[in-house]
Amino acid sequence: MFRKIHNLRTRTLLYLLLLLSGFALASYWTTSHLLQRSLLQFEERHAQEELERVRAVLAAEAQGLLGSAVDYGFWDDTYEYLQQGNPDYLTSNFTADSMRNLRVDFAVFLTAAGQPHSAFDIGSGQLESLAAGSGKLREVQAGLAALTPTLQQKGAYLLRWIDGIPALLAYSPVLDNSRTQPRRGWLVLGRLLDDDGQAELAQLVSTAFQLAPAAAASVQPPRTAPNSIRVSRVLEDSLGSSALRLIIQHPPILHSQKHAGNLLLIGNSLVILVLAVLAAAALLDRLILKRLSLFSRLAEQRQRVDEQPPVWPVQGHDELDKLAQSLNELMAEVHSAHANLYQDARKDPLTGLGNRKFLGERLPLYQAIQQRQPELALTIYLIDLDDFKLINDCLGHEAGDALLDSIAQRLRVLIRASDTAVRMGGDEFAVLSLESAGQGSHILAQRLLEEICQPLMFQGSRLAISGSIGIAHAAPGMSQEELLRNADIAMYQAKRAGKSRYAFYSAAMHANVQERMFIEQRLRQALIMGQLEVWFQPIVDCATQEVVMVEALARWPTDAGFCPPDKFIPVAEEAGLIGELGHYIARHAVHALPRLQQLRPGLALNINLSVKQLLQVDLVSQLCELIDAEPLSRHSVHFELTESAFSENLELLQQQVNALVAAGFKLHLDDFGTGYSSLQRLQHLPMSALKLDKSFTRLLEEGDERIVKVILSLGEQLQMSVIAEGVETLLQQERLQALGCRLMQGYLFAKPMPEAQLLDWLQARETTASPPLES
Ligand code: C2E
Ligand code: CA
Ligand code: CA
Numbered sequence: 001m002f003r004k005i006h007n008l009r010t011r012t013l014l015y016l017l018l019l020l021s022g023f024a025l026a027s028y029w030t031t032s033h034l035l036q037r038s039l040l041q042f043e044e045r046h047a048q049e050e051l052e053r054v055r056a057v058l059a060a061e062a063q064g065l066l067g068s069a070v071d072y073g074f075w076d077d078t079y080e081y082l083q084q085g086n087p088d089y090l091t092s093n094f095t096a097d098s099m100r101n102l103r104v105d106f107a108v109f110l111t112a113a114g115q116p117h118s119a120f121d122i123g124s125g126q127l128e129s130l131a132a133g134s135g136k137l138r139e140v141q142a143g144l145a146a147l148t149p150t151l152q153q154k155g156a157y158l159l160r161w162i163d164g165i166p167a168l169l170a171y172s173p174v175l176d177n178s179r180t181q182p183r184r185g186w187l188v189l190g191r192l193l194d195d196d197g198q199a200e201l202a203q204l205v206s207t208a209f210q211l212a213p214a215a216a217a218s219v220q221p222p223r224t225a226p227n228s229i230r231v232s233r234v235l236e237d238s239l240g241s242s243a244l245r246l247i248i249q250h251p252p253i254l255h256s257q258k259h260a261g262n263l264l265l266i267g268n269s270l271v272i273l274v275l276a277v278l279a280a281a282a283l284l285d286r287l288i289l290k291r292l293s294l295f296s297r298l299a300e301q302r303q304r305v306d307e308q309p310p311v312w313p314v315q316g317h318d319e320l321d322k323l324a325q326s327l328n329e330l331m332a333e334v335h336s337a338h339a340n341l342y343q344d345a346r347k348d349p350l351t352g353l354g355n356r357k358f359l360g361e362r363l364p365l366y367q368a369i370q371q372r373q374p375e376l377a378l379t380i381y382l383i384d385l386d387d388f389k390l391i392n393d394c395l396g397h398e399a400g401d402a403l404l405d406s407i408a409q410r411l412r413v414l415i416r417a418s419d420t421a422v423r424m425g426g427d428e429f430a431v432l433s434l435e436s437a438g439q440g441s442h443i444l445a446q447r448l449l450e451e452i453c454q455p456l457m458f459q460g461s462r463l464a465i466s467g468s469i470g471i472a473h474a475a476p477g478m479s480q481e482e483l484l485r486n487a488d489i490a491m492y493q494a495k496r497a498g499k500s501r502y503a504f505y506s507a508a509m510h511a512n513v514q515e516r517m518f519i520e521q522r523l524r525q526a527l528i529m530g531q532l533e534v535w536f537q538p539i540v541d542c543a544t545q546e547v548v549m550v551e552a553l554a555r556w557p558t559d560a561g562f563c564p565p566d567k568f569i570p571v572a573e574e575a576g577l578i579g580e581l582g583h584y585i586a587r588h589a590v591h592a593l594p595r596l597q598q599l600r601p602g603l604a605l606n607i608n609l610s611v612k613q614l615l616q617v618d619l620v621s622q623l624c625e626l627i628d629a630e631p632l633s634r635h636s637v638h639f640e641l642t643e644s645a646f647s648e649n650l651e652l653l654q655q656q657v658n659a660l661v662a663a664g665f666k667l668h669l670d671d672f673g674t675g676y677s678s679l680q681r682l683q684h685l686p687m688s689a690l691k692l693d694k695s696f697t698r699l700l701e702e703g704d705e706r707i708v709k710v711i712l713s714l715g716e717q718l719q720m721s722v723i724a725e726g727v728e729t730l731l732q733q734e735r736l737q738a739l740g741c742r743l744m745q746g747y748l749f750a751k752p753m754p755e756a757q758l759l760d761w762l763q764a765r766e767t768t769a770s771p772p773l774e775s
């Protein structure tokens with residue numbers, strides 16, 4: 001009924017009101033019913049008493065009339081009158097006055113045989129003979145016949161109906177005074193209880209009554225007065241039950257009392273109801289409902305988890321207090337757990353610095369300050385450690401973690417209290433700084449670089465690393481994504497420029513980086529889909545005209561034609577895809593080699609290795625596994641390493657190179673002459689060949705042979721063969737040959753081509769050429 005009301009307090013109070021009203025109504029109804037009943041009983045008892053009184057009066061009247069009849073009947077004069085019929089008797093004894101006194105309306109003399117002797121109506125004051133067939137005579141005779149002999153002898157009175165009028169008949173036998181003579185007949189005195197008679201009697205008993213036929217007992221009181229009190233009883237005469245019923249009916253006398261009682265009850269019920277409702281509501285409200293609603297209000301108020309939790313009031317020790325206490329404890333726990341969670345969610349667990357999320361929350365704060373103080377510049381320094389993976393791979397994660405932590409602590413010390421340093425994840429840190437515009441960015445960047453380079457001693461090893469920093473300024477309203485992207489681009493640029501340096505973001509940088517990012521994205525996809533191809537370019541021994549080696553070159557067909565390796569290889573290196581790419585190329589090339597060797601037994605395969613691949617610790621085992629899976633000798637696979645790779649004196653590189661040679665592979669130094677490798681280092685590199693960069697081959701065309709000569713003699717001295725790259729013209733070939741260079745690669749012989757084409761090319765050459773190579 002009140003379901004739609006969601007307030008528990010209102011709903012409970014409404015239910016309470018309804019319930020108590022129901023109780024009050026029921027109690028009123030019962031009490032009022034009881035009151036009505038007892039009043040009715042009282043009225044009925046009262047009416048009964050009146051009935052008794054009237055009956056007694058009627059009985060006394062009847063006895064009185066019977067007494068008068070007996071007085072006349074037991075008298076010699078009457079006896080004689082019946083015997084001889086002397087008229088004086090009547091005139092002297094049945095005078096109008098005496099009859100009126102006795103209230104006799106008629107008199108009938110009957111013979112001993114019960115036949116009318118003489119009969120008179122006395123109502124008018126004179127004696128008038130009754131007609132022979134009159135109702136009165138008939139009833140008198142019938143009444144006599146109904147009497148028992150004893151009653152006939154003693155005298156009796158009867159109540160009967162005569163022509164619809166109730167009548168009292170008093171019978172006396174007529175005897176002589178001495179009562180020695182036989183009965184002469186009967187004298188009957190009749191009194192009509194007509195309306196006048198009844199009114200007379202009513203006045204006497206001061207109670208209105210009615211007389212009705214005895215059979216009317218079962219008749220219901222008339223509907224016209226449903227509330228009236230009605231009692232009745234059959235009147236008795238000498239025969240017992242008579243033909244008359246005495247009825248007393250009158251409107252209830254206690255009507256006004258009943259009304260007042262009812263009003264009193266209603267008033268009383270209402271007062272009790274109101275008091276009960278008020279008391280119950282007050283108690284319920286005070287003890288439970290008010291507190292419950294306060295509880296729920298407090299619970300509702302708490303909309304944000306990071307707000308201080310509300311305190312539910314505890315007053316004593318009842319259930320609600322216990323509930324409040326539990327809620328308080330629960331909320332305190334939740335709050336502290338949340339506070340911890342909040343902290344944890346914004347903290348990098350390893351270094352204790354804030355994390356990316358924390359940065360995201362600080363940035364708008366800094367931006368707000370910057371908006372108020374436009375002279376300040378908001379700058380982000382995005383720091384990425386250079387080749388951090390090496391530390392992890394070579395010295396283990398513990399060393400890596402120690403280094404990260406140490407750098408974090410150094411950053412913390414270096415920056416100002418108003419700056420924020422966070423670890424973005426992995427080996428990436430960021431410093432958010434508000435500084436006077438045009439000042440300090442270079443200085444801070446330089447100091448950050450220096451701080452990062454400080455070596456750390458860890459378990460006896462000296463850990464050193466450098467970092468590249470991308471710097472971007474936040475324009476007002478710039479989003480975190482945009483700022484970080486700019487810093488990322490600048491950092492990328494710093495890496496490309498040779499690492500261990502910083503770069504400021506510029507719009508031009510953006511386009512460049514965007515292209516590289518686009519390439520990176522597509523390249524990843526291409527690797528997954530296996531869309532890269534391996535092409536082969538032959539290397540010819542010009543002394544024998546034999547194809548002695550083929551160089552495997554990566555090809556990437558795209559919708560816009562082939563993407564040049566010079567574009568995508570550096571992207572793959574920067575994006576960390578080179579390992580996968582290199583492995584892909586090596587696998588396909590190695591797989592093709594046995595087929596090529598069927599045409600050119602002893603043909604060697606040259607595979608390019610990026611320096612990034614060399615830094616992969618499991619590179620050598622991977623390559624061995626790859627090549628050993630094919631019917632190949634490890635000697636027939638050569639790896640080309642660019643000279644620039646050895647500009648950094650990394651111990652790991654040396655180890656890897658040694659391992660490759662130890663595994664049975666031959667190594668070529670690619671693009672020789674373009675880098676700045678020291679001759680001293682060259683001497684320690686286990687190379688079997690130098691690849692003369694095509695820029696030097698081109699010089700031959702112009703007649704400049706000096707560098708080529710030097711490199712050729714260097715090769716001779718170090719016992720490394722020299723392969724000339726980029727031989728495009730016969731002139732170049734001839735000059736190279738004249739200078740003693742036998743191995744050549746270039747468009748003059750063949751451009752890089754797919755395996756099938758190479759097979760055809762080899763086949764074609766085979767038919768025109770000479771015996772197979774020795775090895
Ligand atoms: P690279 O190792 O020096 O490869 C030789 C490059 O010279 C190839 O360029 C080749 O097509 C080109 N070339 C050959 N003969 C001539 C010629 O007569 N004239 C001219 N102008 N060029 C000639 P490509 O295929 O564009 O490759 C460029 C570079 O990309 C390669 O230089 C190599 O450093 C790298 N690269 C290619 N494939 C791979 C690979 O699978 N792995 C790695 N790490 N690097 C690769
Ligand atoms: Ca090469
Ligand atoms: Ca080269």
